[in-house]
Amino acid sequence: MQNFKVGQFPADSSPLGHIDPRIKILAVTVLSILIFQATSGEIVVISLFMGLVIRISRVSLQEIGGALKPIAIFAVLLFLLHLFFTEGRDILSIPLLPVRITYEGLENGSLIVWQFVALVTAGALLTMTTPPSTLVAALEKLLRPLKILRVPTQDLAVMVSMALRFVPTFSEEYNRMKTARIARGGDLRGKGLFCKLKTSISIVIPLILSAFRRADDLAAAMEARGYARGPRTTLRELRMTSMDYAALAVMVSFTCFTIMIKLM
Amino acid sequence: MIAFKDVTYHYREKTPPVLENLDLQIREGQYVALIGPNGCGKTTLIKHLNALLIPSRGEVRIDGMDTREASCHRDIRCQVGMVFQNPDHQIVGMSVEEDVAFGLENLAVPSCEISPLVRRALARVGMEGFEKRAPFTLSGGEKRLASIAGVLIMNPRYLVLDEPTAYLDPAGRRRILGMIRQLHREGMGIIHVTHDIGEVADADRIVVMERGVIIMDGTPGEVCSFLMSRDNPGLEAPVMAALMAKLKESGWDLPTNIISLEDAHREINSCLSQLAEMNGSAENNHPHAKF
Secondary structure, eight states: OTTOOTTOOOOOOSGGGGSOHHHHHHHHHHHHHHHHHOOHHHHHHHHHHHHHHHHHHTOOHHHHHHHHGGGHHHHHHHHHHHHHHOOSSEEEEOTTSSOEEEHHHHHHHHHHHHHHHHHHHHHHHHHHSSOHHHHHHHHHHHHGGGGGGTOOHHHHHHHHHHHHHHHHHHHHHHHHHHHHHHHTTOOOOOOSHHHHHHHHHHHHHHHHHHHHHHHHHHHHHHHHTTOOSSOOOOSSOOOOOHHHHHHHHHHHHHHHHHHHHHHO | OEEEEEEEEOSSTTSOOSEEEEEEEEOTTOEEEEEOOTTSSHHHHHHHHTTSSOOSEEEEEETTEETTOGGGHHHHHHHEEEEOSOGGGTOOSSSHHHHHHHHHHHTTOOHHHHHHHHHHHHHHTTOTTOTTOOGGGSOHHHHHHHHHHHHHTTOOSEEEEESTTTTOOHHHHHHHHHHHHHHHHTTOEEEEEESOGGGGTTOSEEEEEETTEEEEEEOHHHHHHHHHHSOOTTOOOOHHHHHHHHHHHTTOOOOSOOOSHHHHHHHHHHHHHHHHHHHGGGGGGSTTTTO
């Protein structure tokens, strides 16, 4: 939890930080669809494009690595599942066990993991180059058409914003509770899954209860400052610039190019 | 004018009332302190000022607007700014400027007008240059000032502060109290909830509450005498008043309704001058001259 970076966006130093967040959200959405549909040839093209974007964004590979770290175990599991349980031509069969390593399993596992890593990298790039508040404002603008269906888009955006705002606060509180337990002689270094689970629950449950109390206070504070259903404005109005249109054009061109490769 | 008329409030039906038949009037520009032991209904009372709570019986009017009318709530919340006890529970923005802007966003003020007003509100509380800072990187005093700026930006006539100096170090406490005095001098009505009567010596009035009713409403001096005259398990008489009472018991002719250090210093000095005049050079022989 200490390494959780959402809501703790530092100075806006990346050139991608100046691009309208609506374009970035749309680009990540389109990119995600392309990644999911990609074959092994196409994923190489998409990865090269993403590599170029990472280079332009000035986000370091270490930072990208940091974002990928939490999903590493999941990615390995995904690879092993495909490797051992895909039907096809045998590379290796293990005697007495109902598992076989096949060429198809190796290919599928590699592709799935590659897609998964590309997807998480795209999401990380978006959050690393966009302040959360701007991201929420963009989300609200993009969801605005849903107002016709009476979806409370403004409330949804404020909810997301509150959730992000309280991530560092809860992280601080989690650490405080952990320290308080250690100070009273609690051992939090227990080994074994059951022991770790027990320790986490003993901190997470009071944390959830405290979150409910905070939610009550926060609702009162928001109401006291005039928050209600009705028209709202935002501190910063999102406006498209020529740079945003250029970014949009690049994204559209790349999408068309990838679709053409697929059709060929 | 804020007017409470025969206000009774229950959090749940069939439970004892938290406020009972309460009458209170606060004029515009007045500095009113609200004191009382824990659970006496201070916070419940101030939540009525902002229409966060609606009386179970009776009425609360803010500049003529009835808090029971939902259509008045937005205007009432513009007139009465509320700063809660714990700033961590009320800061909603991911940066100081976003938090300060929140009230104006709710009032649908055009985006281009918000930024200059945010800068002005932060300058008013002495927090220029804090615009981009994340709230969780601020000190306790700075968080409190940011919360006040977030309320001041809505240009209220009355500012309600619930224990604004709680959890602060002496420097932070002085800064907040100085800010409150300055806002009062600028003409803003202040409703200041506290346990420490010593920090509201400058108030125009002090209202003392106990078990949901007002048991005393008077000037700081009057309230001080009142507290000295009775045993209050939940409230302490000011240290200066207690010191004056001890000196009086020892034969000094001093008033006991003193709250601030400055007033105590002035009274003791004046008493010493009188003694010097009366006794001339024999002052050194006075039984209390060692003091």
